[in-house]
Amino acid sequence: MATIRLSSLDLGGIAEYLKSGACKSVVVLTGAGVSTGAGIPDFRSPGGLYDSLRPELITATENQRSAMRSDPTWVVMKDMFFANQLPYMEVRRPFILGTQHQKWKATISHWFIRFLEEEQFLTRLFTQNIDGLDYQTDLTRELVCNVHGSLGRVSCEGCQQEMPLDDFCVQVRKNIKDIYNVDPDAPKESSNIPCPSCSRPLVKPSTVLFGSSLPRDFFVHCQQELPKADLLIVAGTSLVVAPANQVVQMVGQDCPRLIVNKEPVGAELGIRYGSSATRDVFAGDRSCDEVFLELIRLMGWEDKLRRIRDRLPEGSQALVSAI
Incomplete structure (x- = not known):
């Protein structure tokens, strides 16, 4: 040194x-x-992801929305994801698809x-x-x-089996609604994406959820x-x-x-x-x-x-x- x-x-x-x-x-x-x-917006600055989060648009129970209102990081919490995968998927949708096409x-x-x-x-x-x-x-x-972690890799939080990014993005377009109202072809309601390996709806980009180990x-x-x-x-x-x-x-x-x-x-x-x-x-x-x-x-x-x-x-x- x-x-x-x-x-x-x-x-x-x-x-x-x-x-x-x-x-x-x-x-x-x-x-x-x-x-x-x-x-790409940051998380904590005014106008960033957490500041602009609108839980009322997200597919969740009222208790889950209340948790996100009090602390926006709940949308990427491990406990939230295992209870309900859709908040994570809906908030991340444009970033997942943008990463696939190297939008940024x-x-x-x-x-x-x-x-x-x-x-x-x-x-x-x-x-x-x-x-x-x-x-x-x-x-x-x-x-x-x-x-x-990274949005560029996809795996199952349950069985850890990887899924090709392109295959995953096909499912994201088909199953996950657009809460930002920029994609007219998005579905009106969200539905889970099952893991091709274990069939549980725990497949997602390989990002580290809050509450998980690094x-x-x-x-x-x-x-x-x-x-x-x-x-x-x-x-x-x-x-x-x-x-x-x-x-x-x-x-x-x-x-x-x-x-x-x-x-x-x-x-x-x-x-x-x-x-x-x-x-x-x-x-x-x-x-x-x-x-x-x-x-x-x-x-x-x-x-x-x-x-x-x-x-x-x-x-x-x-x-x-x-x-």
Whole structure:
């Protein structure tokens, strides 16, 4: 583990550190904020999935709707899913079908992580996102730890048998109603999708439900890699979901931590801001794409970004055009 004194607690200091040769192992933790530039709403921000949830439209009992009103995360709870699969399926419907057709494109933030790999900095990406956009950049799959699973794989919560995504999406279109009222061909009422293997209605994308255990790989990578990290980048996450948020506490005490988020997060986890900051860098009240674009400039990676400009979503392309 390299010891570093940042010349200034800003992005310039982080770029100098990366260029210095002292930083050899970068670990990244991402959340929904790195994908909002692709048009995917996050969960907890105003207008996000939880904020806009309308339980009255969801196929559920009144008690289940009441639970979702008091705490929107009930829609992705393990107990809820095993009692009634339709809330999860109805809320996730457009994201499942959009993932199948790659409706969303990887953003500048995703490509910055790819550039870290190209320059041999990246040790591990821990992503809380289930959208699979990291793989669009051709990031080496073995470097990605999908902390909360992925929409791109489908399996049964009961027997664990996998189901081809395309086959599953046929059933989603046929069986699950559109609570967002954008698909005129969707059924008016929802019905369960049985598992082809065990016949129970527990088949779903391989995302981790609240109340379920995280993949074993998450804990293995944390123990083996975080204590040796030279830099931790935390991007687009509220740091309120455990145990993923514990990543910030598992790096060495001298490891710099770059926080890329529209507001300061993680104070309760020991991240320090302002005059008390000694190793934590807050990138300011900006989008993830804006921050990582600045880092790309500071690192001299503009040509890398220009080469993949056409693979970016429109908002990201506009930012690249300005450099």
